Amino acid sequence: MKLDARRDPAVGDSRTDHDLVYAARDGDTIAFDALFYRYRDGIFRLGLAITKDPSAAEEIVVDTFARAHRALARLEPDASLRPWLYRVAVNLSYNRRPRKGLVLSSLDDAVDEALANEDGSPSHVAERAELRRLVLGAVDELGPKHRLVVVLHYLNGLNLTEIAEVVDCPVGTVKSRLHYALRRLRTHLAAHPELGIEPSRPLIATGPRAPKRVTAPVPLEAE
Amino acid sequence: MKLFSRGCESRQAAYLVGADRLGARERIALEAHAASCTECADALRNSRPVEVALRGAFAPLRERRTMIAPGRVRLAVGPRSVAATNPWLRAPRFFGRLAEVSVMVGVTLFAVGTSLDSMTRQAPSTTTTHSVVRDYFRAQPPPGEIDYVRWLSLLKVDASSTASDPVGGGFDYDPVEFAKGPGAPR
Numbered sequence: 001m002k003l004d005a006r007r008d009p010a011v012g013d014s015r016t017d018h019d020l021v022y023a024a025r026d027g028d029t030i031a032f033d034a035l036f037y038r039y040r041d042g043i044f045r046l047g048l049a050i051t052k053d054p055s056a057a058e059e060i061v062v063d064t065f066a067r068a069h070r071a072l073a074r075l076e077p078d079a080s081l082r083p084w085l086y087r088v089a090v091n092l093s094y095n096r097r098p099r100k101g102l103v104l105s106s107l108d109d110a111v112d113e114a115l116a117n118e119d120g121s122p123s124h125v126a127e128r129a130e131l132r133r134l135v136l137g138a139v140d141e142l143g144p145k146h147r148l149v150v151v152l153h154y155l156n157g158l159n160l161t162e163i164a165e166v167v168d169c170p171v172g173t174v175k176s177r178l179h180y181a182l183r184r185l186r187t188h189l190a191a192h193p194e195l196g197i198e199p200s201r202p203l204i205a206t207g208p209r210a211p212k213r214v215t216a217p218v219p220l221e222a223e
Numbered sequence: 224m225k226l227f228s229r230g231c232e233s234r235q236a237a238y239l240v241g242a243d244r245l246g247a248r249e250r251i252a253l254e255a256h257a258a259s260c261t262e263c264a265d266a267l268r269n270s271r272p273v274e275v276a277l278r279g280a281f282a283p284l285r286e287r288r289t290m291i292a293p294g295r296v297r298l299a300v301g302p303r304s305v306a307a308t309n310p311w312l313r314a315p316r317f318f319g320r321l322a323e324v325s326v327m328v329g330v331t332l333f334a335v336g337t338s339l340d341s342m343t344r345q346a347p348s349t350t351t352t353h354s355v356v357r358d359y360f361r362a363q364p365p366p367g368e369i370d371y372v373r374w375l376s377l378l379k380v381d382a383s384s385t386a387s388d389p390v391g392g393g394f395d396y397d398p399v400e401f402a403k404g405p406g407a408p409r
Contacts, residue, residue: 017328028274029293029297032293032296033293036293036296036375037293040289040291041287041288041289044283044287044288044289044291045285045287048284048287057289058289058291061289061291062291062295062296062299063299065293065296065299066296066299066300069296070300084407119375128279131276131280132279132280132283135276135277135279136280139277139280150277151281152241154274154277154278154281155281155285157285159242159244160239160242160243169224174236175235175243178236178238178242179234179238180238182238182239182273182274183238185273185276186269186270186273189273189276195272195276196269196272197269197272197273197276198265198269214354223266
Protein backbone atom coordinates (compact mmCIF):
# COMPACT_ATOMS: atom_id res chain seq x y z
CA MET A 1 0.00 0.00 0.00
CA LYS A 2 1.37 3.38 -0.99
CA LEU A 3 1.65 5.84 1.87
CA ASP A 4 0.13 9.24 1.16
CA ALA A 5 3.01 11.71 1.50
CA ARG A 6 0.60 14.58 2.09
CA ARG A 7 -0.67 12.89 5.24
CA ASP A 8 2.83 12.29 6.63
CA PRO A 9 3.85 15.59 8.26
CA ALA A 10 7.46 14.57 8.77
CA VAL A 11 7.90 14.12 5.00
CA GLY A 12 6.59 17.57 4.22
CA ASP A 13 3.14 18.86 3.55
CA SER A 14 2.57 20.59 0.25
CA ARG A 15 -0.22 22.74 1.66
CA THR A 16 0.41 26.41 2.40
CA ASP A 17 0.52 27.87 5.90
CA HIS A 18 -2.88 29.37 5.24
CA ASP A 19 -4.44 25.97 4.51
CA LEU A 20 -2.65 24.30 7.38
CA VAL A 21 -3.80 26.90 9.91
CA TYR A 22 -7.41 26.55 8.75
CA ALA A 23 -7.16 22.76 8.93
CA ALA A 24 -5.55 22.89 12.38
CA ARG A 25 -8.36 25.13 13.56
CA ASP A 26 -10.82 22.42 12.59
CA GLY A 27 -8.95 19.98 14.79
CA ASP A 28 -6.70 18.42 12.14
CA THR A 29 -3.69 17.38 14.20
CA ILE A 30 -1.75 16.31 11.11
CA ALA A 31 -1.96 19.88 9.79
CA PHE A 32 -0.61 21.23 13.06
CA ASP A 33 2.16 18.64 13.01
CA ALA A 34 3.04 19.73 9.47
CA LEU A 35 3.40 23.32 10.68
CA PHE A 36 5.52 22.08 13.55
CA TYR A 37 7.88 20.15 11.28
CA ARG A 38 8.07 23.09 8.89
CA TYR A 39 9.27 25.64 11.46
CA ARG A 40 10.74 23.46 14.20
CA ASP A 41 14.38 23.68 13.12
CA GLY A 42 14.34 27.41 12.38
CA ILE A 43 12.91 28.23 15.78
CA PHE A 44 15.36 25.86 17.43
CA ARG A 45 18.31 27.62 15.75
CA LEU A 46 17.00 31.03 16.72
CA GLY A 47 16.58 29.94 20.32
CA LEU A 48 20.02 28.39 20.27
CA ALA A 49 21.61 31.55 18.87
CA ILE A 50 20.02 33.70 21.58
CA THR A 51 20.21 31.42 24.61
CA LYS A 52 23.24 29.38 23.52
CA ASP A 53 21.72 26.42 25.32
CA PRO A 54 20.35 23.51 23.25
CA SER A 55 17.96 22.27 25.95
CA ALA A 56 16.59 25.78 26.44
CA ALA A 57 16.22 26.10 22.67
CA GLU A 58 14.17 22.88 22.59
CA GLU A 59 11.93 24.18 25.35
CA ILE A 60 11.50 27.39 23.36
CA VAL A 61 10.34 25.34 20.36
CA VAL A 62 7.78 23.51 22.50
CA ASP A 63 6.55 26.70 24.18
CA THR A 64 6.30 28.57 20.89
CA PHE A 65 4.13 25.89 19.32
CA ALA A 66 2.09 25.49 22.49
CA ARG A 67 1.29 29.18 22.25
CA ALA A 68 0.51 28.83 18.58
CA HIS A 69 -1.83 25.94 19.40
CA ARG A 70 -3.68 28.02 21.96
CA ALA A 71 -3.83 30.98 19.58
CA LEU A 72 -5.05 29.02 16.57
CA ALA A 73 -8.46 30.65 16.67
CA ARG A 74 -6.91 34.11 16.81
CA LEU A 75 -4.19 33.57 14.21
CA GLU A 76 -4.69 35.38 10.95
CA PRO A 77 -3.90 32.79 8.33
CA ASP A 78 -3.73 35.41 5.59
CA ALA A 79 -0.76 37.00 7.30
CA SER A 80 2.49 35.10 7.20
CA LEU A 81 2.83 32.65 10.05
CA ARG A 82 6.62 32.61 10.09
CA PRO A 83 7.20 36.12 11.52
CA TRP A 84 4.54 35.49 14.16
CA LEU A 85 6.23 32.29 15.30
CA TYR A 86 9.68 33.88 15.27
CA ARG A 87 8.41 36.82 17.27
CA VAL A 88 7.05 34.53 19.96
CA ALA A 89 10.31 32.58 19.91
CA VAL A 90 12.41 35.75 20.27
CA ASN A 91 10.35 36.89 23.26
CA LEU A 92 10.59 33.49 24.90
CA SER A 93 14.33 33.32 24.21
CA TYR A 94 15.02 36.68 25.80
CA ASN A 95 12.88 35.71 28.80
CA ARG A 96 14.96 32.57 29.22
CA ARG A 97 18.31 34.28 28.94
CA PRO A 98 20.24 34.34 32.20
CA ARG A 99 20.23 37.62 33.99
CA LYS A 100 23.19 39.97 34.10
CA GLY A 101 26.12 38.83 36.14
CA LEU A 102 26.13 35.32 34.77
CA VAL A 103 28.73 34.44 32.17
CA LEU A 104 27.18 33.49 28.87
CA SER A 105 28.88 31.02 26.64
CA SER A 106 29.89 32.34 23.28
CA LEU A 107 27.80 31.84 20.18
CA ASP A 108 30.46 29.62 18.65
CA ASP A 109 30.05 27.12 21.51
CA ALA A 110 26.64 26.39 20.07
CA VAL A 111 28.14 25.25 16.78
CA ASP A 112 30.76 22.94 18.26
CA GLU A 113 28.61 19.87 17.78
CA ALA A 114 28.19 20.64 14.10
CA LEU A 115 31.91 21.24 13.68
CA ALA A 116 32.69 17.75 14.89
CA ASN A 117 31.27 16.31 11.66
CA GLU A 118 33.15 18.70 9.33
CA ASP A 119 35.19 17.20 6.49
CA GLY A 120 38.73 18.19 5.44
CA SER A 121 42.24 18.05 6.79
CA PRO A 122 42.62 18.80 10.50
CA SER A 123 44.59 21.98 9.82
CA HIS A 124 41.96 23.20 7.36
CA VAL A 125 39.14 22.41 9.78
CA ALA A 126 41.00 24.18 12.57
CA GLU A 127 41.59 27.22 10.38
CA ARG A 128 37.95 27.45 9.42
CA ALA A 129 36.91 26.98 13.03
CA GLU A 130 39.21 29.81 14.04
CA LEU A 131 37.73 32.16 11.44
CA ARG A 132 34.25 31.16 12.51
CA ARG A 133 35.14 31.85 16.12
CA LEU A 134 36.40 35.29 15.16
CA VAL A 135 33.23 36.20 13.27
CA LEU A 136 30.85 34.82 15.88
CA GLY A 137 32.85 36.53 18.61
CA ALA A 138 32.42 39.82 16.75
CA VAL A 139 28.67 39.13 16.43
CA ASP A 140 28.52 38.47 20.17
CA GLU A 141 30.02 41.88 20.83
CA LEU A 142 27.17 43.62 19.05
CA GLY A 143 24.29 45.00 21.08
CA PRO A 144 21.22 42.76 21.46
CA LYS A 145 19.11 44.65 18.89
CA HIS A 146 21.82 44.58 16.24
CA ARG A 147 22.74 40.98 16.99
CA LEU A 148 19.12 39.89 16.66
CA VAL A 149 18.82 41.48 13.22
CA VAL A 150 22.02 39.80 12.08
CA VAL A 151 20.93 36.40 13.44
CA LEU A 152 17.47 36.64 11.89
CA HIS A 153 18.89 37.56 8.49
CA TYR A 154 22.06 35.50 8.19
CA LEU A 155 21.04 32.48 10.25
CA ASN A 156 17.29 32.20 9.75
CA GLY A 157 17.22 33.75 6.30
CA LEU A 158 14.40 36.20 6.99
CA ASN A 159 14.16 39.16 4.66
CA LEU A 160 14.08 42.71 5.95
CA THR A 161 10.28 42.98 5.86
CA GLU A 162 9.89 39.79 7.88
CA ILE A 163 12.52 40.96 10.36
CA ALA A 164 10.58 44.21 10.75
CA GLU A 165 7.50 42.14 11.64
CA VAL A 166 9.44 40.03 14.10
CA VAL A 167 11.06 42.91 15.94
CA ASP A 168 7.98 45.12 15.53
CA CYS A 169 9.59 48.16 14.03
CA PRO A 170 9.69 49.85 10.59
CA VAL A 171 11.77 48.38 7.78
CA GLY A 172 13.91 51.53 7.80
CA THR A 173 14.92 50.82 11.39
CA VAL A 174 15.86 47.27 10.48
CA LYS A 175 18.01 48.57 7.61
CA SER A 176 19.65 51.06 9.90
CA ARG A 177 20.40 48.37 12.51
CA LEU A 178 21.78 45.97 9.94
CA HIS A 179 23.91 48.70 8.40
CA TYR A 180 25.32 49.63 11.77
CA ALA A 181 25.97 45.96 12.59
CA LEU A 182 27.78 45.35 9.29
CA ARG A 183 29.95 48.42 9.76
CA ARG A 184 30.85 47.34 13.28
CA LEU A 185 31.64 43.83 12.08
CA ARG A 186 33.77 45.19 9.29
CA THR A 187 35.77 47.26 11.76
CA HIS A 188 36.25 44.20 13.97
CA LEU A 189 37.09 41.77 11.20
CA ALA A 190 39.40 44.05 9.24
CA ALA A 191 42.13 43.24 11.76
CA HIS A 192 42.28 39.72 10.30
CA PRO A 193 43.67 39.87 6.77
CA GLU A 194 42.74 36.24 6.04
CA LEU A 195 39.11 37.34 5.79
CA GLY A 196 39.97 39.78 2.99
CA ILE A 197 38.18 42.74 4.53
CA GLU A 198 39.75 46.17 4.16
CA PRO A 199 39.77 48.45 7.16
CA SER A 200 37.07 51.08 6.99
CA ARG A 201 38.13 54.50 5.84
CA PRO A 202 38.12 57.26 8.39
CA LEU A 203 35.11 59.48 8.10
CA ILE A 204 35.57 62.82 6.45
CA ALA A 205 35.17 65.35 9.16
CA THR A 206 34.86 69.07 9.28
CA GLY A 207 37.25 69.31 12.17
CA PRO A 208 36.74 70.24 15.75
CA ARG A 209 33.52 72.00 16.54
CA ALA A 210 34.20 75.68 17.14
CA PRO A 211 33.06 76.97 20.51
CA LYS A 212 30.01 79.17 20.35
CA ARG A 213 30.81 82.84 20.41
CA VAL A 214 28.91 84.74 23.03
CA THR A 215 27.50 87.77 21.25
CA ALA A 216 25.77 89.48 24.11
CA PRO A 217 28.03 90.78 26.86
CA VAL A 218 27.59 89.04 30.16
CA PRO A 219 26.26 91.57 32.63
CA LEU A 220 28.53 92.02 35.58
CA GLU A 221 27.10 92.20 39.00
CA ALA A 222 27.14 95.64 40.51
CA GLU A 223 30.02 95.99 42.85
CA MET B 224 36.78 66.90 20.33
CA LYS B 225 33.65 66.08 18.40
CA LEU B 226 33.70 65.18 14.74
CA PHE B 227 30.54 65.09 12.74
CA SER B 228 30.60 63.00 9.63
CA ARG B 229 29.47 63.92 6.19
CA GLY B 230 28.71 60.38 5.12
CA CYS B 231 27.06 59.72 1.81
CA GLU B 232 23.36 58.96 2.11
CA SER B 233 23.68 56.00 -0.23
CA ARG B 234 26.27 54.30 1.97
CA GLN B 235 23.58 52.35 3.85
CA ALA B 236 22.16 51.06 0.59
CA ALA B 237 25.66 50.06 -0.49
CA TYR B 238 26.20 48.08 2.71
CA LEU B 239 22.80 46.40 2.44
CA VAL B 240 23.10 45.53 -1.23
CA GLY B 241 23.18 41.83 -0.36
CA ALA B 242 20.44 41.89 2.23
CA ASP B 243 18.04 44.34 0.65
CA ARG B 244 17.40 42.54 -2.63
CA LEU B 245 17.68 45.52 -4.94
CA GLY B 246 16.09 45.52 -8.36
CA ALA B 247 18.29 45.64 -11.46
CA ARG B 248 17.57 49.29 -12.07
CA GLU B 249 18.34 50.29 -8.47
CA ARG B 250 21.49 48.21 -8.51
CA ILE B 251 22.73 49.90 -11.70
CA ALA B 252 21.93 53.32 -10.23
CA LEU B 253 23.84 52.47 -7.06
CA GLU B 254 26.87 51.23 -8.99
CA ALA B 255 26.81 54.34 -11.15
CA HIS B 256 26.78 56.44 -8.02
CA ALA B 257 29.59 54.37 -6.49
CA ALA B 258 31.76 55.09 -9.52
CA SER B 259 31.91 58.71 -8.43
CA CYS B 260 31.64 58.23 -4.63
CA THR B 261 34.62 56.66 -2.88
CA GLU B 262 32.65 55.98 0.27
CA CYS B 263 29.93 53.99 -1.49
CA ALA B 264 32.50 52.21 -3.63
CA ASP B 265 34.33 51.20 -0.46
CA ALA B 266 31.08 50.01 1.14
CA LEU B 267 30.10 48.03 -1.94
CA ARG B 268 33.51 46.41 -2.15
CA ASN B 269 33.68 45.40 1.49
CA SER B 270 30.10 44.50 2.28
CA ARG B 271 30.45 41.34 0.24
CA PRO B 272 33.33 39.76 2.26
CA VAL B 273 31.60 40.65 5.52
CA GLU B 274 28.46 38.90 4.30
CA VAL B 275 30.44 35.88 3.14
CA ALA B 276 32.17 35.68 6.51
CA LEU B 277 28.83 35.89 8.32
CA ARG B 278 27.17 33.28 6.15
CA GLY B 279 30.17 30.99 6.56
CA ALA B 280 30.20 31.46 10.32
CA PHE B 281 26.51 30.68 10.64
CA ALA B 282 26.64 27.73 8.23
CA PRO B 283 27.22 24.98 10.86
CA LEU B 284 24.52 26.44 13.05
CA ARG B 285 22.18 26.49 10.06
CA GLU B 286 22.72 22.75 9.69
CA ARG B 287 21.65 21.97 13.20
CA ARG B 288 18.42 20.11 13.60
CA THR B 289 16.31 19.11 16.53
CA MET B 290 14.49 15.84 17.02
CA ILE B 291 11.60 17.13 19.11
CA ALA B 292 8.32 15.46 18.27
CA PRO B 293 5.00 17.32 18.10
CA GLY B 294 3.79 15.10 20.93
CA ARG B 295 5.73 17.29 23.33
CA VAL B 296 3.65 20.27 22.23
CA ARG B 297 0.47 18.27 22.80
CA LEU B 298 1.70 17.37 26.26
CA ALA B 299 2.47 21.02 26.95
CA VAL B 300 -0.94 22.12 25.73
CA GLY B 301 -2.76 19.41 27.67
CA PRO B 302 -5.82 17.43 26.66
CA ARG B 303 -8.05 19.43 24.41
CA SER B 304 -11.70 18.70 24.90
CA VAL B 305 -13.89 17.91 21.90
CA ALA B 306 -16.27 20.62 23.06
CA ALA B 307 -13.54 23.20 22.55
CA THR B 308 -13.39 22.42 18.84
CA ASN B 309 -17.10 22.07 18.10
CA PRO B 310 -19.14 25.21 18.82
CA TRP B 311 -22.43 23.29 18.92
CA LEU B 312 -21.20 21.18 21.80
CA ARG B 313 -20.45 24.32 23.70
CA ALA B 314 -24.07 25.49 23.49
CA PRO B 315 -25.35 23.77 26.68
CA ARG B 316 -22.51 25.26 28.65
CA PHE B 317 -23.29 28.65 27.17
CA PHE B 318 -26.97 28.44 28.07
CA GLY B 319 -26.13 27.21 31.56
CA ARG B 320 -23.86 30.14 32.01
CA LEU B 321 -26.52 32.47 30.62
CA ALA B 322 -29.04 31.13 33.16
CA GLU B 323 -26.55 31.64 35.98
CA VAL B 324 -25.95 35.22 34.93
CA SER B 325 -29.63 36.00 34.52
CA VAL B 326 -30.41 34.62 38.00
CA MET B 327 -27.55 36.64 39.41
CA VAL B 328 -28.81 39.81 37.72
CA GLY B 329 -32.38 39.10 38.86
CA VAL B 330 -31.40 38.61 42.50
CA THR B 331 -29.29 41.76 42.43
CA LEU B 332 -32.11 43.79 40.90
CA PHE B 333 -34.57 42.37 43.45
CA ALA B 334 -32.28 43.26 46.34
CA VAL B 335 -31.65 46.75 45.05
CA GLY B 336 -35.31 47.28 44.19
CA THR B 337 -36.64 46.21 47.58
CA SER B 338 -34.15 48.34 49.46
CA LEU B 339 -35.16 51.34 47.38
CA ASP B 340 -38.85 50.49 47.88
CA SER B 341 -38.49 50.36 51.65
CA MET B 342 -36.72 53.70 51.60
CA THR B 343 -39.52 55.25 49.59
CA ARG B 344 -42.16 53.72 51.87
CA GLN B 345 -40.54 54.89 55.08
CA ALA B 346 -40.74 58.50 54.09
CA PRO B 347 -44.58 58.86 53.95
CA SER B 348 -45.06 56.65 57.04
CA THR B 349 -44.17 59.63 59.24
CA THR B 350 -47.23 61.45 57.97
CA THR B 351 -49.75 58.62 58.22
CA THR B 352 -53.16 59.41 59.65
CA HIS B 353 -54.39 58.18 62.99
CA SER B 354 -55.60 54.61 62.73
CA VAL B 355 -58.56 53.69 64.93
CA VAL B 356 -58.21 50.02 64.22
CA ARG B 357 -54.55 49.97 65.25
CA ASP B 358 -55.43 51.74 68.50
CA TYR B 359 -58.14 49.23 69.16
CA PHE B 360 -55.81 46.32 68.79
CA ARG B 361 -53.23 48.03 70.97
CA ALA B 362 -55.82 48.35 73.67
CA GLN B 363 -56.52 44.62 73.61
CA PRO B 364 -54.91 42.59 76.41
CA PRO B 365 -51.90 40.59 75.43
CA PRO B 366 -52.42 36.83 75.35
CA GLY B 367 -49.35 35.96 77.43
CA GLU B 368 -49.91 35.64 81.19
CA ILE B 369 -46.96 37.72 82.36
CA ASP B 370 -47.53 40.30 79.68
CA TYR B 371 -51.14 40.48 80.73
CA VAL B 372 -50.20 41.19 84.33
CA ARG B 373 -47.81 43.87 83.26
CA TRP B 374 -50.40 45.30 81.01
CA LEU B 375 -52.88 45.47 83.89
CA SER B 376 -50.40 47.30 86.08
CA LEU B 377 -49.83 49.78 83.34
CA LEU B 378 -53.52 50.44 82.89
CA LYS B 379 -55.26 53.06 84.99
CA VAL B 380 -57.80 51.85 87.43
CA ASP B 381 -60.80 51.33 85.30
CA ALA B 382 -64.30 52.04 86.59
CA SER B 383 -65.56 48.97 84.92
CA SER B 384 -63.52 46.81 87.27
CA THR B 385 -65.25 48.29 90.36
CA ALA B 386 -68.73 48.19 88.92
CA SER B 387 -70.88 45.24 89.66
CA ASP B 388 -73.82 43.90 87.87
CA PRO B 389 -77.08 45.75 88.36
CA VAL B 390 -79.35 44.21 90.92
CA GLY B 391 -83.13 44.66 90.95
CA GLY B 392 -83.27 46.88 88.01
CA GLY B 393 -81.15 49.54 89.61
CA PHE B 394 -77.64 50.35 90.58
CA ASP B 395 -76.53 49.60 94.16
CA TYR B 396 -74.23 52.52 93.99
CA ASP B 397 -73.88 55.64 92.06
CA PRO B 398 -72.77 54.75 88.66
CA VAL B 399 -69.53 56.38 87.75
CA GLU B 400 -68.66 57.43 84.37
CA PHE B 401 -66.65 54.92 82.35
CA ALA B 402 -63.09 55.93 81.88
CA LYS B 403 -62.64 56.33 78.20
CA GLY B 404 -59.69 54.51 76.97
CA PRO B 405 -57.97 55.47 73.79
CA GLY B 406 -59.83 52.74 71.93
CA ALA B 407 -63.22 53.22 73.54
CA PRO B 408 -66.15 54.05 71.27
CA ARG B 409 -67.27 57.64 71.39
